[in-house]
Amino acid sequence: MKFIVLFLGLLVRPQAVSLTRRFESEKVFRVVPQNETQVNFLKVLASDVQLDFWHPDSVHHIVIGTEVDFQVSLHLANYVLMKLEQNELQYEVLFHNLQEQIEKQFDGGNYFRKMHSYTKYNDWEKIVAWTERIARNNPKMVSRIEMGKTSEGRPMYLLKVGKVTGQKKVIFMECGIHAREWISPAFCQWFVKQATHTYGEDKVMTKLLDSMNFYVLPVFNVDGYVWTWTNNRFWRKNRSNNSNSDCIGTDLNRNFKAAWSTVGASDKPCNEIYCGTSPESEPETKELANFIRDHLDVIKGYISFHSYSQLLMFPYGYTYKLAPNHDELNKVAKGAVDALATVYGTNYTYGPIAETIYLSSGSSLDWASRRGH
Numbered sequence: 001m002k003f004i005v006l007f008l009g010l011l012v013r014p015q016a017v018s019l020t021r022r023f024e025s026e027k028v029f030r031v032v033p034q035n036e037t038q039v040n041f042l043k044v045l046a047s048d049v050q051l052d053f054w055h056p057d058s059v060h061h062i063v064i065g066t067e068v069d070f071q072v073s074l075h076l077a078n079y080v081l082m083k084l085e086q087n088e089l090q091y092e093v094l095f096h097n098l099q100e101q102i103e104k105q106f107d108g109g110n111y112f113r114k115m116h117s118y119t120k121y122n123d124w125e126k127i128v129a130w131t132e133r134i135a136r137n138n139p140k141m142v143s144r145i146e147m148g149k150t151s152e153g154r155p156m157y158l159l160k161v162g163k164v165t166g167q168k169k170v171i172f173m174e175c176g177i178h179a180r181e182w183i184s185p186a187f188c189q190w191f192v193k194q195a196t197h198t199y200g201e202d203k204v205m206t207k208l209l210d211s212m213n214f215y216v217l218p219v220f221n222v223d224g225y226v227w228t229w230t231n232n233r234f235w236r237k238n239r240s241n242n243s244n245s246d247c248i249g250t251d252l253n254r255n256f257k258a259a260w261s262t263v264g265a266s267d268k269p270c271n272e273i274y275c276g277t278s279p280e281s282e283p284e285t286k287e288l289a290n291f292i293r294d295h296l297d298v299i300k301g302y303i304s305f306h307s308y309s310q311l312l313m314f315p316y317g318y319t320y321k322l323a324p325n326h327d328e329l330n331k332v333a334k335g336a337v338d339a340l341a342t343v344y345g346t347n348y349t350y351g352p353i354a355e356t357i358y359l360s361s362g363s364s365l366d367w368a369s370r371r372g373h
């Protein structure tokens, strides 16, 4: 098997806790533009008023016939509604009061607020304590590595999971590159739990852990993740300062050296898909890229987890050109999607990123894939 790189979308809507910024009566609309005029109307609307795009990631990525979900503040909601109606765009209101939805995430009460839980979202402090604990409790299977520091100086912890000693094949799993996609770090934690709990019982898991190691990065964008808990539930980028701009943060998933800053990325610091000043300009990107470079001989696969969608995608994102190992990637993706459907009938779409969603450059996946060839 060659180098396999996958992007997995997990279906859970962004949801959070007692935050500085509240989203009382903020709304999320869903529209599906049917023609070029409607696409252009949305682009003009987005330049006219502040809209936060949930899906796709940015107004740049809007295309005919695909769902567009965006968040609108209370004071703009009526104006946006009027505009949608004037332009005959059919819409659906996914959320009428976002704050209510945010609060629903904490349905476990005080107990869950204090304890780490695999079925609730955990803040960064709890995740740090968990990485330490799970390594301590499973010394023959899990070890914790500090990969580097974030732009605000927080440690980036990586868990090495597997029974193998020495140089064996490795799959790298990256979670939490986008701060608000909380289900992604939750998934990485769940995976480590499954590995440690089912080893010796589940045949597939036992075989995997006996034959290879997993490097699991539960939260890549730590500073952004902390910010989503303390200040703004819908923060996406990291938290580094930008010179000549008051806007904070770079989209780490546009900051890798893979056709950097060419398509589907912005060179404007205020944009949600801002690519940074140069490839690996961000400490988080640099640390991860250095780690991969140092372990390139053993890393055979790279998986990046995002939300929300039900998509399993593989390179490339920056071009419609097919990857050299496209047939193999496609076969692996089909196998995974078919297997997933057998459990609960969950239906994932699969394909190359550019074709399946939109063009985007500088992603971790494209970068990892090009390193692997």
Ligand SMILES: [Zn+2]
Residues within 6 Å of the ligand: 177, 178, 181, 305, 306, 307
């Ligand atoms: Zn994402």
